[in-house]
Amino acid sequence: MKLGFIGTGLMGGPMAARLLAAGHEVAVWNRTAAKLAPLLEKGARRADSPADAAQGEIVMTCVTDQKALEEVLFSANGVVHGKARLVIDFSSIAPASAREFSGRLSDKGIGLVDAPVSGGVAGAEKGTLVIMAGGKEADIERARPVVMHLAQRFTRMGESGAGQATKLCNQVIVGSLIAVLAEAVRLAEATGVDATKLPEALKGGFADSLPLQIFGARMASRTFEPPLAAASIMLKDLDNAAKAGPGVAMPMARTAADIYRRMGTQEISRVVEATS
């Protein structure tokens, strides 16, 4: 299929590479053109603009924030001036912005699926991302054959914005859980337990999770290198969650957000030092 991919960074790069490997024709565009090189080597076509990347049937976006997304979609050289009739957006933005962009694209006869991802760079490389989608049923089914090269799971969660809202739910769980794991590690250490054994000892039980195995292990051994994520990034997600659901009190997520706010840009596993 003739596809376009806009935003070929840490996540978008390996995702676009998987589409090429699957035999699709992919036109790529990135704000920093140097990042395109590895994809061009794999046979991608270098697009001159977001509009040029949108000459195929479907164009995908994976950019930093909603400002960047608005620009690649609606600027003078934006996607709206291309031929693609479906945009799949893998960026993480506010649900309200996804709904707004969906409306503006719809006016031009273009569908938008908001499809933020979970699973990190490793998931992007292996095609095992978990992708939560919002949008019209027909648009999501049109997106599915393409997305299945990238994800182990691609679930329609509701109308436009519901994918982004689900990503916020995901972050509420993960961000709060990481703060909880710090407390469990500190409790273990204070009570004569070998905390480095916690991930293995609790594996397969009710307390087990990927964050326990990854972040819990790093906390117990005070391993903060290489950095996995900054507390400030998680804080942004938790603050967005609070804004997205103004009627929902979320005392647990708020307590976690308060801790991350004090941590600034520190590696998030250092939360084990920030809880006393």
Added chain:
Amino acid sequence: MKLGFIGTGLMGGPMAARLLAAGHEVAVWNRTAAKLAPLLEKGARRADSPADAAQGEIVMTCVTDQKALEEVLFSANGVVHGKARLVIDFSSIAPASAREFSGRLSDKGIGLVDAPVSGGVAGAEKGTLVIMAGGKEADIERARPVVMHLAQRFTRMGESGAGQATKLCNQVIVGSLIAVLAEAVRLAEATGVDATKLPEALKGGFADSLPLQIFGARMASRTFEPPLAAASIMLKDLDNAAKAGPGVAMPMARTAADIYRRMGTQEISRVVEATS
């Protein structure tokens, strides 16, 4: 091997049954003798007293609380008046009590392994419990061949009391996570997401866990029957965790405990109603 099992309730019953099925001679005792019937049918010997249950090499205990444990161990007909030289205690009690009982048993030449379990009745029946142990290395290795009939995992976490302390870490994680899941479900509902799809959509990702699949699913569909656990039981564990680690602040676990305190004896999945 000649074994004894004291406390054949919801958890202890199926555990003792597994030991019988594995070919061990098991003497059983329970405060409510009627609960022994299914085990006697399977070939267990009915002991007259805890001391009588402790005529074999190893005696196991699985009772409600530390008061019950103290009685079966140290009363006039208690384990200390039997022949067993090793007690494996599967009950959940305070780490400090485990250390105290270990000292008192040690004075009589009896070893104690504190070995609280996680995995529920299903885990007890299938022999897939996760068991966290504290005590002398030699005692834990003596216990291992017996315990392996009951558990998928039996990990020495440290000296006496460390098994109980690890169980409290487990409960800090599980108890806090369940409160977090309630917030994620409420956020989903407030933002147009089909919350009943969350467990499936997030499966295999960073936000996944057994509590998401079990309690998250119950919360999203407002299914509170059959009851799985009372908020008050989880509260007891979280309060014990706070007592066990007085220097550890645990703001997340404290926030969860405050919610459960307001819920009283309600089914714990109703936390989705208790967070607003």
